[in-house]
Amino acid sequence: MKILRKLVPLCAVLFAMVSCSNCPKGDLPVAIVPQPNQLVRQDGAFTVTKKTSLVLPGSEKLQKVAGLINQRFSQAAGFELVVTDEKPSSNFIAVELDPAWTKGDEAYELTVDKSGVQVKAGTERGAFYGLVSMLQLLPPAIESTTVVDDVCWSIPFVQIDDAPRFVWRGMHLDVCRHFVPVEFIKKQLDVMALFKMNTFHWHLTEDQGWRIEIKKYPKLTELGSKRVEGDGSVYGGFYTQDEVREVVAYAAERFINVVPEIELPGHSLAALVGYPELSCTGGPFEVRNVWGVEPDVYCAGKEEVFHFLEDIIDEVVPLFPYEYFHIGGDECPKDRWKKCPDCQRRMRKEGLKNEHELQSYFVQRIEKVLLAHGKKMIGWDEILEGGLAPSATVMSWRGEEGGIEAAKQGHDVIMTPGNWVYLDHYQGSSKVEPVAIGGYTTLEESYSYNPVPKELEGEQAKYILGTQGNVWSEYMYTPEMFEYRIYPRIIALAEVGWTQVENKNFDDFLKRMDPQFVRLDYHGINYHIPLPEGPLNQMAFTDSITLDFSTSRPIKMVYTLDGTEPDQNSQVYGSPLSFTENATVKIRSVLNSGKMSAVRTIQVEKQDYAPAATVETSHSGLNGRYAEGIFVQVKDTESVDQWTDIAVDRKNLKTINDYKTPTAAVLDGYIELPENGIYEFQTNFDQFFIGDQLLVNNDGEVKRFSRSNASMALAKGKHPVKIVYLNNNIGGFPQSWNYFNLEYRKSGDEKFSLIKLEDYTY
Structure with missing residues (x-):
C-alpha cells in the first residue's frame, strides 16, 4: 500500500490564480481529506474544460450527482460539462459501475491520466466518493458560488484505490438548546459530503425545546418549541414535516443518511408542557430555560405514555427512510418514578427489581414498536442499565466502557466518547475563547481517536460501526458559533472514520488542511483559527514584564505595538516580548491561506504597589x-x-x-x-x-x-x-x-x- 506523503508547498495564489493558457502539467498539490488508503502520484495533469464530457451510466441517483458536479463547474468555472452515456476517446470524466465489484459499497477507484478521469465503483455511493476525491484534486476555487477568472481547472495524475474504515461516519446536531434554520443544515450537509461523511444524527427533542411537527399532537410545537429565557424574551423554532422531508431529500442526494432522535424516557419536559398528564406529577410545567437535566420525565407506569410515543413514532418513521431510529435513553432521573404509585405498580406487576430495570422495560417496549416499523433502535449507553434491548445499537458517550460492554454482548456500537468527539468542548484556552460548556479537546486529540479500543481487538472489533462528532448546542448562541465549534475538528473525525490507522499522520493532515480551509471559506464556514494564548488582556508589572504567546496547534502569529490592527505583513512573533514601559500589544494568528483569527489586545501597565488601607474591620462578609x-x-x-x-x-x-x-x-x-x-x-x-x-x-x-x-x-x-x-x-x-x-x-x-x-x- 503506497501512500503519498510528499506535498508541494501550498499557497492561496497557486490554488486560484493560474493562467489557463499555460496550465501546469506537474507539481500540483494533492491534498485529499480524508487521506485515501492507497494513492500513487504520477507526473502530469488533466485539465477540465467546457468541452470535457461527463460520462455516466443510466442511474437516476448519478444523474442527480451530475447536477451537483455541474453546479460546481457552472458556478465557479462558468461552464457545464456535457453529460452523456457514451465515452469519448479522451477529455472525459467517466463513471463506471461494475456489477462484479467486491470491494465494498463505499469503495472506489479513481484514475486521472492524459485521457481524463475514470471513476470505478460497485455502487452509486462509491462512485460519488470517487467524484468527491476528484473535486478535492481541483483547485479549491471549484467550491466558489461565483465565477472565478484565470483559474486552470487541472487535476494531477493519480491512481487511487480507496475504501472507508468504518460504515458510520457522522455528525450529531442538537437543535433543541439552540435552533438553526434549514439552510444552515443544508450548508453543513454540503461540507459533510465533501469529506465523505455519511450520517447526520438530528437531535430533535429535549427539555429545552421540541423541534419537529407532530400533527396529532400540535401542542408539542405550539407550546413545547418555545421557552421564556432568563431575560424575559421568547426563544423558539421547529421544523415542519415538509421541511424535514426537504432536509432528508437534500442529504440523500449527497449520500448522507439522516437519523432522527426522539428523546425518551428522560429529556422530555418540552413534551410534558403541552401534555402534563403524561408525567408522574401532572404538572404544570414550563420549557426548561437553563441547561442541565430535568427531573420530570415520562411516567413509566401509564399506558397512555406508550400510546403517545407510538403515535409520534408513527408520524416520524415515514419522514426518515434510513433504517436507524435514535431514542436517546440517557440521563433519565429516577426521582419521580421512585415516588410515583403508577411506576411502582408497574414494577411490581412486571417483577422489576428497581427503577433501572423499569427504564429497561420502557426502552424494550419502544424497541418492539420500532421493530414493527422495520427500524433498528439506537440509544445512548444508559440503555445498558437494567438489561440491554435485544436488537439495540449502543452509542457510547460516557467514555468507551459502555461501548466495550455492548460489543462484548454482541451488539453494534457507535463510539462517541466525550474526550475525543464532543465538539462543544473548548479547542483553545477558556481564558481567550468564547464561553463553552467545558472540556478541552484539541484538533490533534480529535484526530488521534481510534474508535476500536484495545479491549476489543480481534473478532469483537467488528461490532464497532464507527464514530461521529457530537454537537451539543447549549453555548452555541448563533449559527456562526455552531461552526466555530464544529470546524475543523469534524474534518479530523471524518479522517478518523475513513482512513486506516497506519495511513494517518497529524502533521500531514495539517498540510492537507491548508487548501481545505480555502474550500471552507468558499462555503462561508466560520471555522476556528487558534488564538494567541498565554498573557492576560490586562497585565501589571513593577520593573519589567515578558509576554510569551502560544497556540493550540502550530500556526504563525503576527503583532503590532503601535495600536494598529495586525495584518499578514505585520511583525511575525518568534520569541517572547519584553517591556519596561506601558505598551499595547495587538496579536493574531494567520493560516497559510492568509485567513486570520480575531485580534487579541494586551495592555501592559507599569505600576507602583497600591498601598493597603489602614482600617479596622469587625464583620465577616x-x-x-x-x-x-x-x-x-x-x-x-x-x-x-x-x-x-x-x-x-x-x-x-x-x-x-x-x-x-x-x-x-x-x-x-x-x-x-x-x-x-x-x-x-x-x-x-x-x-x-x-x-x-x-x-x-x-x-x-x-x-x-x-x-x-x-x-x-x-x-x-x-x-x-x-x-x-x-x-x-x-x-x-x-x-x-x-x-x-x-x-x-x-x-x-x-x-x-x-x-x-x-x-x-x-
Whole structure:
C-alpha cells in the first residue's frame, strides 16, 4: 500500500490564480481529506474544460450527482460539462459501475491520466466518493458560488484505490438548546459530503425545546418549541414535516443518511408542557430555560405514555427512510418514578427489581414498536442499565466502557466518547475563547481517536460501526458559533472514520488542511483559527514584564505595538516580548491561506504597589444594597428607584443568590493579601473593583467561566473591593451556580487561592 506523503508547498495564489493558457502539467498539490488508503502520484495533469464530457451510466441517483458536479463547474468555472452515456476517446470524466465489484459499497477507484478521469465503483455511493476525491484534486476555487477568472481547472495524475474504515461516519446536531434554520443544515450537509461523511444524527427533542411537527399532537410545537429565557424574551423554532422531508431529500442526494432522535424516557419536559398528564406529577410545567437535566420525565407506569410515543413514532418513521431510529435513553432521573404509585405498580406487576430495570422495560417496549416499523433502535449507553434491548445499537458517550460492554454482548456500537468527539468542548484556552460548556479537546486529540479500543481487538472489533462528532448546542448562541465549534475538528473525525490507522499522520493532515480551509471559506464556514494564548488582556508589572504567546496547534502569529490592527505583513512573533514601559500589544494568528483569527489586545501597565488601607474591620462578609428584578447588564441597575440595604454572609447569601428570584447587588468590603506582589484575579462576578479600579469586567457575558482575568500591583494588607453581582440567567446559565467565589494568585504561583464569602470583612 503506497501512500503519498510528499506535498508541494501550498499557497492561496497557486490554488486560484493560474493562467489557463499555460496550465501546469506537474507539481500540483494533492491534498485529499480524508487521506485515501492507497494513492500513487504520477507526473502530469488533466485539465477540465467546457468541452470535457461527463460520462455516466443510466442511474437516476448519478444523474442527480451530475447536477451537483455541474453546479460546481457552472458556478465557479462558468461552464457545464456535457453529460452523456457514451465515452469519448479522451477529455472525459467517466463513471463506471461494475456489477462484479467486491470491494465494498463505499469503495472506489479513481484514475486521472492524459485521457481524463475514470471513476470505478460497485455502487452509486462509491462512485460519488470517487467524484468527491476528484473535486478535492481541483483547485479549491471549484467550491466558489461565483465565477472565478484565470483559474486552470487541472487535476494531477493519480491512481487511487480507496475504501472507508468504518460504515458510520457522522455528525450529531442538537437543535433543541439552540435552533438553526434549514439552510444552515443544508450548508453543513454540503461540507459533510465533501469529506465523505455519511450520517447526520438530528437531535430533535429535549427539555429545552421540541423541534419537529407532530400533527396529532400540535401542542408539542405550539407550546413545547418555545421557552421564556432568563431575560424575559421568547426563544423558539421547529421544523415542519415538509421541511424535514426537504432536509432528508437534500442529504440523500449527497449520500448522507439522516437519523432522527426522539428523546425518551428522560429529556422530555418540552413534551410534558403541552401534555402534563403524561408525567408522574401532572404538572404544570414550563420549557426548561437553563441547561442541565430535568427531573420530570415520562411516567413509566401509564399506558397512555406508550400510546403517545407510538403515535409520534408513527408520524416520524415515514419522514426518515434510513433504517436507524435514535431514542436517546440517557440521563433519565429516577426521582419521580421512585415516588410515583403508577411506576411502582408497574414494577411490581412486571417483577422489576428497581427503577433501572423499569427504564429497561420502557426502552424494550419502544424497541418492539420500532421493530414493527422495520427500524433498528439506537440509544445512548444508559440503555445498558437494567438489561440491554435485544436488537439495540449502543452509542457510547460516557467514555468507551459502555461501548466495550455492548460489543462484548454482541451488539453494534457507535463510539462517541466525550474526550475525543464532543465538539462543544473548548479547542483553545477558556481564558481567550468564547464561553463553552467545558472540556478541552484539541484538533490533534480529535484526530488521534481510534474508535476500536484495545479491549476489543480481534473478532469483537467488528461490532464497532464507527464514530461521529457530537454537537451539543447549549453555548452555541448563533449559527456562526455552531461552526466555530464544529470546524475543523469534524474534518479530523471524518479522517478518523475513513482512513486506516497506519495511513494517518497529524502533521500531514495539517498540510492537507491548508487548501481545505480555502474550500471552507468558499462555503462561508466560520471555522476556528487558534488564538494567541498565554498573557492576560490586562497585565501589571513593577520593573519589567515578558509576554510569551502560544497556540493550540502550530500556526504563525503576527503583532503590532503601535495600536494598529495586525495584518499578514505585520511583525511575525518568534520569541517572547519584553517591556519596561506601558505598551499595547495587538496579536493574531494567520493560516497559510492568509485567513486570520480575531485580534487579541494586551495592555501592559507599569505600576507602583497600591498601598493597603489602614482600617479596622469587625464583620465577616460584605455590606451593600440589592434590588429585585431582571438585570442583564450593569447599566440596567441605573433604573433602580429603591435599593434595600443588606449585609451578606453565608447564612443570608440566598437573599441575593436565589435562582428563582433574580436580583442585582452592589457590595463592598475588604480582602487581605499576604505580601507585596503582582496579583492576578479571576471571578465570575459581573464586575470586580479594587479601590476605584475596575479590574475584572464580565458585564453582559454568559458567566460559565471567567475569561476576563486581570492583574494589579498590590501591597501587603487590606484592600477595599466592590462587587457588582447580577443574579440572572443569561444564555441558559444562572449566575447563582457560580458559588459566589473570587480567586487570586501571586505572579509566579501556579495555583489560585480562593476567597470565600466569609473571608471578606467590612
